[in-house]
Amino acid sequence: MDNVREKVLLVGLNITNVFRKKDDIEIDVSMDELEELAKAAGAEVVDKVIQNRQSRDAAFYIGKGKAEEIKAYCESLDIDIVIFNDELSGAQMRNLEEIIGIKVIDRTALILDIFAQRALSKEGKLQVELAQLKYRLPRLSGLGKEMSRTGAGIGTRGPGEQKLEIDKRHILNRISDIKRELREVKKNREVQRSQRLKSNLPIVALVGYTNAGKSTLTNELIKTHKEYSEDKNVFSKDMLFATLDITLRKALLPNKREFLVVDTVGFVSKLPHDLVEAFKATLEEVKYADLILHVVDASNKNYDLQINTTLEVLRELKVLETPIITVFNKVDKLNYEVNAKKDEDVVFISCKTGYNIDLLLEKIQNKIMGNLYNVTLLIPYNKGDIFNTIKNKTNVERFEYKENGIYVEVILDEEDYGRYKEYILI
């Protein structure tokens, strides 16, 4: 089934009433995003239909007449699945399937499906299964003959078709099993984290909207490390939700100090509630970061909406106190000026051409290391071990063996400046 591209029709509702919130995402933007999501799930998008309405219809989401029109349209275009741009109730889904006569899924099921395909880690898989079960529970009775007839495919991947039909009790048992397993996984993660914190390396977390280039930038940053090899690269692709699991890798600052880079899952608007919860657990790593790089695709015409979505999640994670550098990526594709706020810490880069990556590294260094001191040390020969330590972990500009000891020109951070004070000549 996976290699057959299902033909889908996208249907959205443009609420036109006076209560529409000013900062609600524009329908065109939202439908474009739905198209990207459908493609990410492996579907072929044949067309999009938008209905303007005062409000959602309780029984059909769109108008009943529109649903009948869609039925005819689907027949003429040979559509396999209709995907709706919002979350539908069990009743709406049943009613729509009855009229349209083919499989109907909603934005939530679509996103869950992508996550089910992409999750790699045990925790990721468990979180997605949990979110899928919670989504299916109130819709069990809706999964009748229509679903079993159309079989697998988008919206039904993950726990599998038979599981859909098992009774509620069975699902509830599975939910509590998963929760227990997740608690175990979490304990393990905490152990790993405390080991990492003991290593004392600064942590830089990359966050941002999906497809902004976080994984590509991660790969650029980790290239600086001497132990780097291509197999350490994280997966990056022009596809929504390419990254689902958190990964940590080592990188080097210009002063040769090591730091850890955390690549994270991307955000998207209207993310299903249960997935936001799942994300929060995975994104906990961001809470322990010393610095956040907010990566933005500057070439996306909706970059400001995407920035707001990301900031909203960061606010929910309670990490807005952490220093943030806003990184406008993909400037190689830009043909307009990006308006950045004056008080923001901003850098414009291109991972594709390498433009300003060195400037970004300098900025990261300034943020996590604080003040740096350019000094000359005189280290007596009986303290040769100190010289070795300094040479291994910092950027020694020049050194010379003289009669009274080793002269070392070096850049020290605040901490080392205090530590080696007695050897400072100038």
Ligand SMILES: Nc1nc2c(ncn2[C@@H]2O[C@H](COP(=O)(O)OP(=O)(O)OP(=O)(O)O)[C@@H](O)[C@H]2O)c(=O)[nH]1
């Ligand atoms: N033109 C251009 N393309 C870029 C640049 N940086 C990344 N890309 C492309 O953008 C696409 C998405 O990059 P990723 O690094 O996978 O994006 P991500 O933010 O990790 O996405 P998710 O994991 O889905 O959240 C890939 O096709 C990259 O090759 C850039 O500076 N310029």
Ligand SMILES: [Mg+2]
């Ligand atoms: Mg990624």
